[in-house]
Amino acid sequence: KTKAFIFDLDGVIVDTAKFHFQAWKRLANGLGIDFDHEQNEQLKGVSRVNSLKKILDWGNTSVSEEEFIQLMDKKNEDYLTYVDAMDESEILPQVKEKLQLLKDNNIPIALGSASKNARRILDKINLTPFFDEIVDGTNVTKAKPDPEVFLVGAEKLGAQPEYCVVFEDSIAGIQAANNAQMTSIGIGQKNVLNQADHTFQDFTEISDEFLIKLARI
Ligand code: B16
Ligand code: MG
16 A cells, blocks of 8 residues: 655745745834744744734734734735745755655655645746645645644545655644644654654655655555
8 A cells, every 4th residue: 555645835845934034024023023033933834814913912912904914915925025036946955856756656745735825836946746736725724733734635635644644844733744643754853843753854864765665554
């Protein structure tokens, strides 16, 4: 039996956290709210709506519903100027090679991201053809750690959840994969992603043998 693989986008395939940081920082500072890298860490894998809620909370600031929407739009516009300047060079090391290895072995691949900009980013970095299915912030309503995004991915691929392997960089994402009864692979620090079944700093640490073995069990 062959497993299916599901990849998170931001932090796994590309490092868009640095662009989110710039855009959120500009927005927060404009409202008189401080914003640092530690806070940005806490927004990884968190939806746009919930990210803005957190920032306003940190600044003890409240805005009208209308203003809230304007602020989200403004942040996204700013963020998209960075996205639109992206190209293949933004793909994190060994990601494309590993996707190719899975493709060569006929292993089904899906994207499971909270981002509403996922398709746009995949197009910019020319990775769209690698994905059999794309599940993103436009398809799901429940945020990670809810397993919805990965369960929808598994269903679209026609795979049972227990036969899926998820690559994630956020704590909430690892929890979502675990909640879906999938094998969770953390990409990042072991001490942060300690709930993952396996953790690697990045894809250069993952051997082809390990991936193929994972796919075959
Ligand atoms: P957008 P992922 C997440 O993507 C990011 O980690 C998170 O920082 C961001 O706020 C969220 O997408 C929503 O993104 O504003 O583009 O819809 O890690 O789940 O791929
Ligand atoms: Mg992520």
